[in-house]
Amino acid sequence: GAVVSQHPSWVICKSGTSVKIECRSLDFQATTMFWYRQFPKQSLMLMATSNEGSKATYEQGVEKDKFLINHASLTLSTLTVTSAHPEDSSFYICSASIPAGGHNEQFFGPGTRLTVL
Amino acid sequence: GQNIDQPTEMTATEGAIVQINCTYQTSGFNGLFWYQQHAGEAPTFLSYNVLDGLEEKGRFSSFLSRSKGYSYLLLKELQMKDSASYLCAVRDSNYQLIWGAGTKLIIKP
Numbered sequence: 001g002a003v004v005s006q007h008p009s010w011v012i013c014k015s016g017t018s019v020k021i022e023c024r025s026l027d028f029q030a031t032t033m034f035w036y037r038q039f040p041k042q043s044l045m046l047m048a049t050s051n052e053g054s055k056a057t058y059e060q061g062v063e064k065d066k067f068l069i070n071h072a073s074l075t076l077s078t079l080t081v082t083s084a085h086p087e088d089s090s091f092y093i094c095s096a097s098i099p100a101g102g103h104n105e106q107f108f109g110p111g112t113r114l115t116v117l
Numbered sequence: 118g119q120n121i122d123q124p125t126e127m128t129a130t131e132g133a134i135v136q137i138n139c140t141y142q143t144s145g146f147n148g149l150f151w152y153q154q155h156a157g158e159a160p161t162f163l164s165y166n167v168l169d170g171l172e173e174k175g176r177f178s179s180f181l182s183r184s185k186g187y188s189y190l191l192l193k194e195l196q197m198k199d200s201a202s203y204l205c206a207v208r209d210s211n212y213q214l215i216w217g218a219g220t221k222l223i224i225k226p
Contacts, residue, residue: 042218046216093159109159
């Protein structure tokens, strides 16, 4: 099956700093990647849809200036949490779908646990 | 609005069978997914239904009734490693995935 990697797997940072999370599709090209956030004991919350070569589409309530998404290539999308605060502490997960054929299931990265002190 | 309902938590015994239900109300329907998520890990794909009926894959089966807006995930011969959250997700008319809150399944020996 398709493999999606994320880096780093966990990060601890001080309040006010910026954190960049990378999402890579290892064995396929992903024209669309998705960024989710999941708080403890809650379901996945879609933050934004990232399309290669164009601006990301953000969900209602997600600040685009705070969560910067760059999808510069067909295998890499990055999420930068700018000026992170403790309330941004969460589990961030990316996913990618294979654009053609099948049922377009989403393949998830292993997630990045962000803790902001 | 769009809504997906599934039980918050279920408990079952090792070796038994458990059925996790999911009802949905979405703007359009383009398939229903079940994912398994172990604590602290990302979800992994289990099944996909787009037509009515039962899809069987080993110990796991998934059923869909589009007219009733209903699906279930059936897990047979439960093993301790099946303890996880099970997420139901529906793809709407815009091909966006709408996620349920997940059902935490606890397996007891």
